Amino acid sequence: MKIRYNLLLFVLVFSCTQEPINTKLSGSVFGTSYSIIYNSEINYQIQIDSLFSVINKSMSTYQTDSDISKLNRNEDSVVDVHFLKVFEASKEIYKQTNGVFDPTIGAVVNAWDFGPEGKIVNLDSLKIDSLMVSVGLDKVKRHDNKIIKPVGTFIDFNAIAKGYGVDVIGEFLESKHIKNYLVEIGGEIRARGENVEKKSLWKIGIEMPHFDNEQSILEAIEIHDEAMATSGTYRKFKVDSDGNRYAHIIDTKTGYPSKTNLLSISVIAEKCMIADAYATAFKAMGIEKVKTFLQTHPELKVFLIFENDKKELETMSLNGFLEV
Numbered sequence: 001m002k003i004r005y006n007l008l009l010f011v012l013v014f015s016c017t018q019e020p021i022n023t024k025l026s027g028s029v030f031g032t033s034y035s036i037i038y039n040s041e042i043n044y045q046i047q048i049d050s051l052f053s054v055i056n057k058s059m060s061t062y063q064t065d066s067d068i069s070k071l072n073r074n075e076d077s078v079v080d081v082h083f084l085k086v087f088e089a090s091k092e093i094y095k096q097t098n099g100v101f102d103p104t105i106g107a108v109v110n111a112w113d114f115g116p117e118g119k120i121v122n123l124d125s126l127k128i129d130s131l132m133v134s135v136g137l138d139k140v141k142r143h144d145n146k147i148i149k150p151v152g153t154f155i156d157f158n159a160i161a162k163g164y165g166v167d168v169i170g171e172f173l174e175s176k177h178i179k180n181y182l183v184e185i186g187g188e189i190r191a192r193g194e195n196v197e198k199k200s201l202w203k204i205g206i207e208m209p210h211f212d213n214e215q216s217i218l219e220a221i222e223i224h225d226e227a228m229a230t231s232g233t234y235r236k237f238k239v240d241s242d243g244n245r246y247a248h249i250i251d252t253k254t255g256y257p258s259k260t261n262l263l264s265i266s267v268i269a270e271k272c273m274i275a276d277a278y279a280t281a282f283k284a285m286g287i288e289k290v291k292t293f294l295q296t297h298p299e300l301k302v303f304l305i306f307e308n309d310k311k312e313l314e315t316m317s318l319n320g321f322l323e324v
Contacts, residue, residue, distance in 0.1 A: 020196035032186030039180035058082040077146040094137045101281035102252040106156030128255040163276025190227040209263040227272035231279035232264040268301035
């Protein structure tokens with residue numbers, strides 16, 4: 001009995017002192033890279049790849065047989081549950097931002113050569129005006145699992161679908177009773193619990209804006225049970241004859257690229273798709289409108305990096321973004 005007792009004690013002590021193990025997965029998806037870290041020894045790569053495939057089949061404008069591509073070609077109006085979730089979230093953010101966030105700006109984005117369809121040669125104000133006739137998410141309706149839209153309307157969920165993909169993977173891990181994880185796709189992040197290997201909260205970096213593709217970290221922060229998305233204007237932009245930079249974000253009211261001094265907008269929210277969409281909208285809104293908007297949206301934390309009148313970098317933390 002004494003030997004058995006000692007053996008049992010040894011097993012208990014050994015099991016309690018084992019170091020926690022994280023599984024780490026990485027690869028390419030949605031035209032970018034992903035990294036997933038979670039506290040489990042089980043490898044869910046096959047299931048995660050399957051989820052990525054389903055989301056692409058639903059909302060990839062680069063995939064010709066996706067639901068959204070067929071809808072944009074007016075070939076089919078039936079969409080899946082993933083599309084419907086993103087559509088409903090987009091409708092709400094469209095309403096909250098008075099149309100600044102609008103996935104139907106897609107045809108104009110393509111015309112300016114910022115999207116998947118290719119630019120329009122000799123683009124002028126008349127062509128832009130004709131494209132803008134079909135812009136407006138309020139013109140798109142849902143009937144059960146069908147989407148009814150004007151023939152010329154082109155829907156592009158690029159500004160929210162990547163964040164939604166992050167949420168889908170996070171919710172999948174939670175369905176497997178995993179409480180500690182970090183999911184990152186192209187810089188959009190969702191974290192729950194902590195990094196058990198390092199016994200600390202998840203640490204993420206906010207990138208310093210560089211126009212020459214150099215990479216460096218401006219701020220490092222910790223997040224807990226939150227999601228963060230960042231939208232920047234310093235990698236994809238156009239320069240006019242006067243040297244003014246225009247972001248790849250199209251103004252949904254005018255149809256022209258937004259001229260802005262905002263270089264990077266990071267948004268923390270409960271869900272990554274919400275953070276993703278608002279990060280895009282805030283770029284078009286500008287600093288003062290963002291500050292006013294956030295007064296009635298305390299659930300959103302925002303960090304802005306911008307150029308002042310002297311072309312110097314400044315930062316602004318709103319709604320307690322840098323507070324742990």
